[in-house]
Amino acid sequence: MLELRLVQGNLLKKVLEAVKDLVTDANFDCSSTGFSLQAMDSSHVALVALLLRSEGFEHYRCDRNVSMGMNLNNMAKMLKCAGNDDIVTIKADDGSDTVTFMFESPNQDKIADFEMKLMDIDSEHLGIPEAEYHAIVRMPSSEFARICKDLSSIGDTVVISVTKEGVKFSTRGDIGNANVVCRQNTTVDKPEESTTIEMHEPVSLTFALRYMNSFTKATPLSSTVTISLSSELPVVVEYKIAEMGYIRFYLAPKIED
């Protein structure tokens, strides 16, 4: 028996909007730790890892570890039917081939049940070791989204370089080239508007902008984004989900052919 009651139901709506374009089908894993997902895109270039910790739910019952295969587009369709202020409960009976999403309006005057068919998904779970990153950039998520969108109108790839000067996002295309430099800026009043750069070693890596733009669909989940770079590893683009966990996107870099 599984029963997860999330007062901030719109969090789940936002999570689905953030991942459904990257991944079509995925297994949601439920354990005493929380509700999680790890899935790669179909070309095995990008990976999304989601964790919503059990403590973040108002009620969390998960009698045994369960993996539920879901079509994310269908799940998003169902969650779109929940009101933004609705409390969302995810329910599944042991061995059942369906999952139920229950939506309750805040004053309990409307209760809706949406039952969705589960699917068997063969997915490869990757082991992601803890790593030391050469540079960690923390910046407003809206700023990062803006840069990715702007650069993708010029080119297909972005070079992200971190030096003592700051973090530089560069692209080039048929019509010309573009560079955006963000410097460390901690003097602003609000911490969510600041940019911080923790650099152990300068690093410069090239990534496909198409994926970066897809990751920025998670912008509504967090006011800040953390970009962790190392020359030997995929970049990690992380959006913290307040009091609940995170959504992390991993993207393998491009190399000179």
Place this chain on the structure above:
Amino acid sequence: SHKQQKLFAFFTIK
């Protein structure tokens, strides 16, 4: 030109 690497070059299947 650039070649896109795959995640398997960095991470192993559990």
